Amino acid sequence: xxxxxxxxxxxxxxxxxxxxxxxxxxxxxxxxxxxxxxxxxxxxxxxxxxxxxxxxxxxxxxxxxxxxxxxxxxxxxxxxxxxxxxxxxxxxxxxxxxxxxxxxxxxxxxxxxxxxxxxxxxxxxxxxxxxxxxxxxxxxxxxxxxxxxxxxxxxxxxxxxxxxxxxxxxxxxxxxxxxxxxxxxxxxxxxxxxxxxxxxxxxxxxxxxxxxxxxxxxxxxxxxxxxxxxxxxxxxxxxxxxxxxxxxxxxxxxxxxxxxxxxxxxxxxxxxxxxxxxxxxxx
Amino acid sequence: xxxxxxxxxxxxxxxxxxxxxxxxxxxxxxxxxxxxxxxxxxxxxxxxxxxxxxxxxxxxxxxxxxxxxxxxxxxxxxxxxxxxxxxxxxxxxxxxxxxxxxxxxxxxxxxxxxxxxxxxxxxx
Numbered sequence: 001x002x003x004x005x006x007x008x009x010x011x012x013x014x015x016x017x018x019x020x021x022x023x024x025x026x027x028x029x030x031x032x033x034x035x036x037x038x039x040x041x042x043x044x045x046x047x048x049x050x051x052x053x054x055x056x057x058x059x060x061x062x063x064x065x066x067x068x069x070x071x072x073x074x075x076x077x078x079x080x081x082x083x084x085x086x087x088x089x090x091x092x093x094x095x096x097x098x099x100x101x102x103x104x105x106x107x108x109x110x111x112x113x114x115x116x117x118x119x120x121x122x123x124x125x126x127x128x129x130x131x132x133x134x135x136x137x138x139x140x141x142x143x144x145x146x147x148x149x150x151x152x153x154x155x156x157x158x159x160x161x162x163x164x165x166x167x168x169x170x171x172x173x174x175x176x177x178x179x180x181x182x183x184x185x186x187x188x189x190x191x192x193x194x195x196x197x198x199x200x201x202x203x204x205x206x207x208x209x210x211x212x213x214x215x216x217x218x219x220x221x222x223x224x225x226x227x228x229x230x231x232x233x234x235x236x237x238x239x240x241x242x243x244x245x246x247x248x249x250x251x252x253x254x255x256x257x258x259x260x261x262x263x264x265x266x267x268x269x270x271x272x273x274x275x276x277x278x279x280x281x282x283x
Numbered sequence: 284x285x286x287x288x289x290x291x292x293x294x295x296x297x298x299x300x301x302x303x304x305x306x307x308x309x310x311x312x313x314x315x316x317x318x319x320x321x322x323x324x325x326x327x328x329x330x331x332x333x334x335x336x337x338x339x340x341x342x343x344x345x346x347x348x349x350x351x352x353x354x355x356x357x358x359x360x361x362x363x364x365x366x367x368x369x370x371x372x373x374x375x376x377x378x379x380x381x382x383x384x385x386x387x388x389x390x391x392x393x394x395x396x397x398x399x400x401x402x403x404x405x406x407x
Contacts (some may be wrong), residue, residue, distance in 0.1 A: 019347075202343060214351060224329055226363075226364060229362055232337065234338070235356040236354055265390075
């Protein structure tokens with residue numbers, strides 16, 4: 001059966017690949033085939049708008065390596081399991097989890113790592129990507145990814161130190177039920193790059209990046225009349241039932257998030273406590 | 284009462300605030316500004332001119348071309364100052380900006396600014 005190709009586009013970065021997936025919409029199921037000069041390089045598999053995994057020519061063994069590093073199986077045992085799953089058309093990762101050879105969160109982290117590495121490989125040097133709608137493969141949603149998570153993981157791989165620092169800041173400042181994201185601003189990039197996430201962030205990479213651009217730009221504006229440590233709070237929604245968007249800089253990282261109406265007061269308090277403990281530590 | 288007089292009268296009614304301004308975000312003009320003591324006028328003007336950017340925020344829409352939406356209120360809290368912004372309910376293109384030292388009660392400052400914004404509409 002032939003399936004129509006849609007959304008043919010050039011992709012040069014993981015973000016552009018994710019933006020293409022976002023453009024396909026939340027119901028898209030099928031594969032984005034990536035090629036260069038007509039030569040297929042690999043594919044990104046989608047189910048209901050979520051990325052299941054990405055396959056790149058030459059990187060098949062990398063997933064096995066990532067799984068072995070996290071599982072109780074030896075490389076030989078993993079190879080045998082891989083071959084058996086391939087022959088029986090059984091999803092390898094979920095089979096390993098069901099057998100107790102791998103924890104669910106470790107499978108997820110291996111798939112995330114492999115998908116982002118594959119996307120980076122596919123996009124390197126520029127490529128064409130075309131979407132082919134196909135029936136879904138029945139992937140478990142808990143082992144699939146929103147594009148926002150993929151771009152943040154790609155950012156964390158590029159900016160590891162900033163990502164670690166940002167996670168600590170967000171864990172200390174934000175509360176359950178809130179969401180936040182941290183962005184690095186490398187000179188080489190035209191836009192802030194997400195490096196760490198907290199809570200239920202917007203699903204789409206394009207939406208997350210819009211929030212990051214807003215935060216970076218608003219803090220730049222605020223810095224024309226105030227200091228770099230300023231906290232910006234914008235109330236959203238009707239008064240009394242509103243949420244608040246907050247944005248601030250922390251050692252070169254832009255952090256922004258959405259909180260309840262009382263969130264800004266709590267965040268100001270926690271930041272003041274952090275400043276005080278830093279000052280006392282320096283004495 | 285003109286906008287300048289409204290700003291002056293409102294500022295005199297709040298002891299924490301040291302400056303008050305009204306910005307027209309559509310024309311880019313500061314319509315009225317009142318200062319207390321030795322606050323640099325330029326700083327307040329710059330804060331007022333930033334109202335359009337600082338009193339808006341992105342929507343949750345996943346549409347790629349979604350633009351920022353005007354918001355009712357915002358504030359910037361820094362080491363020395365609090366800049367608070369409130370949109371005029373009857374003239375959404377106008378934003379009132381209040382400035383107070385950082386040790387001021389932000390909730391009271393914002394509540395006051397909200398009331399000022401409600402009185403500004405007819406004068407602007």
